[in-house]
Amino acid sequence: xxxxKVTLLAHTPDPERVAAAAARQCYSKHxxxxxxxxxxxxxxxxxxxxxxxxxxxxxxxxxxxxxxxxGISRACSHQLVxxxxxxxxxxxxxxxxxxxxxFILPESISKQAEAQKAFxxxxxxxxxxxxxxxxxxIPTEDARYILPQASPTKIVVTxxxxxxxxxxELRCCLRAQWEIRELAGQxxxxxKGVAPAIFENSGPACITKRICPEKRYDCPLWVELYKx
Numbered sequence: 001x002x003x004x005k006v007t008l009l010a011h012t013p014d015p016e017r018v019a020a021a022a023a024r025q026c027y028s029k030h031x032x033x034x035x036x037x038x039x040x041x042x043x044x045x046x047x048x049x050x051x052x053x054x055x056x057x058x059x060x061x062x063x064x065x066x067x068x069x070x071g072i073s074r075a076c077s078h079q080l081v082x083x084x085x086x087x088x089x090x091x092x093x094x095x096x097x098x099x100x101x102x103f104i105l106p107e108s109i110s111k112q113a114e115a116q117k118a119f120x121x122x123x124x125x126x127x128x129x130x131x132x133x134x135x136x137x138i139p140t141e142d143a144r145y146i147l148p149q150a151s152p153t154k155i156v157v158t159x160x161x162x163x164x165x166x167x168x169e170l171r172c173c174l175r176a177q178w179e180i181r182e183l184a185g186q187x188x189x190x191x192k193g194v195a196p197a198i199f200e201n202s203g204p205a206c207i208t209k210r211i212c213p214e215k216r217y218d219c220p221l222w223v224e225l226y227k228x
Contacts, residue, residue: 003071003102004179006186008194009156015063015195019161020044022059023051045197052198060161060198065191067157069183073104075149076179085163090155093144097134101127103150107178123150161198164191165208173204174221175214 012018017036024035024047039047051059072080081088103123109115126148133143159167164187170176171184192199204221206212212222 003104003152004182004186005070006183006190007068007070008190009066009068011065011191011194012063015065015161016044016048016197019051019059019063019198020047022062023047023056026056026059048197052201057162057165060165061163063161063195063198064158065161065164065194067187067190068154069157070154071104071152072155072183073149073179074147074151074153075104076177076183077153077155078149079177079180080155080157080183083159083163083167085159087158088155091153093147093151093153094141097140098130098147098151101130101147101151103148104152104179105150123148161191161195165199165202168199168202169205169208172202173206173214174219175216 017039020039020043021032021036024039025032028035051057069080077090081090105116105119109119126146129146130143133146134140168184168188171180172188173181176184188199188202192202201208206219206222206225210225212219216222217226
């Protein structure tokens with residue numbers, strides 16, 4: 001079970017207007033400044049729909065979004081940082097001492113009493129060993145080696161709109177690991193609130209491209225799409 005919290009800390013002011021002005025610059029002799037000031041809401045939406053549907057996604061890179069992500073496991077953050085076109089600032093286990101550690105508990109383990117008992121016993125041993133090592137004067141950077149992937153972490157993430165669309169396509173998929181899928185869903189809901197035209201159709205590839213890269217045609221999302 002996750003205590004995940006995702007906050008949209010900051011974003012490009014008026015991200016859709018910025019992206020639309022960049023798109024207009026590609027087809028106009030006038031400065032993008034004119035487009036930025038003159039485009040109506042309807043023109044912006046139409047222009048963004050056109051460039052997204054045509055795959056002209058580079059203009060979306062001018063809009064960026066910064067998130068504060070708390071309460072995810074190190075297992076999840078290791079997956080997150082594999083998305084290379086982004087900036088990351090993660091809480092350091094080298095410099096931050098953890099007095100009380102509440103580890104991330106997967107739902108599948110929480111549903112089985114014996115599994116939860118085994119999980120808790122293993123984590124208690126890690127927690128106790130970490131404290132003992134610190135009490136022996138072992139540097140934090142070395143004591144951290146005993147901490148498991150269930151350890152919670154905090155991280156600041158900045159991605160541009162194009163990178164986010166790719167992130168959502170991969171991580172909103174039902175085949176994605178449960179924790180990063182939950183993270184992607186929360187991030188998608190936040191950016192839809194400030195850039196609905198850009199992220200209107202964002203989501204897994206079965207929704208955005210009508211294909212299943214995983215070839216899992218028994219997936220509930222694909223079955224529902226096929227029915228439609």
